[in-house]
């Protein structure tokens with residue numbers, strides 16, 4: 001597999017009411033062609049801000065500031081996205097990196113037909129005739145499973161169901177055959193059956209096109225269905241990372257365990273980790289992070305004098321399974337007994 005994206009030591013901060021605060025810290029990951037990486041965490045953990053950073057869609061400085069490197073590995077060589085002028089970033093967006101969001105209605109234009117919107121997406125990046133772009137639009141609608149694609153070109157977004165709208169957004173995102181698709185909670189607003197259909201569709205399209213996917217979700221059920229690798233984020237940091245099957249079968253960070261236990265069908269039989277059923281409390285305010293481990297005030301395994309003093313570094317628990325918890329060894333041992 002070839003590498004398509006490297007994110008190195010990403011840091012993102014905002015300025016609000018004269019105060020600077022950091023919401024993403026030291027996040028590093030890479031994406032290979034054809035693989036899916038999930039970013040998981042509760043609301044406010046920094047998943048969306050990370051993906052907006054990759055897309056170059058954060059507010060301009062001084063409202064936001066981004067540090068580290070985001071490198072797109074393309075046929076034309078490596079492109080450092082943080083150094084790119086907005087005009088070139090605009091050309092890459094949609095073309096090499098595309099994004100779909102939770103609620104297609106906010107991205108689709110209500111006054112234009114879906115055919116016009118797909119044609120526009122193609123013609124804004126490629127010099128092709130209207131007729132050719134329309135033919136490609138029909139092909140794309142077929143690809144994403146829209147029945148009677150020719151007739152559907154003339155419909156408006158509000159005439160379609162939520163699942164169909166998400167398929168349209170996927171068609172638009174794929175129109176230019178991007179190397180990377182960022183999917184930010186694309187199935188959260190859909191009912192369970194439609195959610196499964198959209199996940200199936202994304203998996204099939206990925207197989208056909210070889211694109212890499214960065215999949216943002218708070219739902220471990222979705223992670224189990226779609227991701228090759230998983231990064232769990234908490235308070236703007238990676239707290240656990242590894243192959244999805246490793247993270248799911250052998251979670252070592254109490255935050256990950258708490259998130260997983262919140263998904264009934266994943267309830268981890270045999271974990272024997274006491275009564276960590278749900279996670280009490282909230283993600284901390286980025287402007288007032290607790291001392292020590294950011295998660296310690298909510299953690300059932302917190303050890304006074306250890307977890308509340310200095311922040312834990314991220315450690316390799318074996319085979320690239322990375323964990324940011326000073327007590328991961330005891331947690332692993334507790335599981336084996």
Ligand SMILES: Nc1ncnc2c1ncn2[C@@H]1O[C@H](COP(=O)(O)OP(=O)(O)OP(=O)(O)O)[C@@H](O)[C@H]1O
Pocket residue numbers: 014015016023041042043044045046047048049050059218286
């Ligand atoms: N434009 C902005 N200005 C100031 N703060 C922001 C801005 N966008 C996001 N934040 C803050 O950054 C932090 C991370 O937010 P982010 O949206 O990335 O979380 P998330 O994990 O994706 O959650 P969600 O699932 O709700 O989108 C939050 O504390 C949020 O309030």
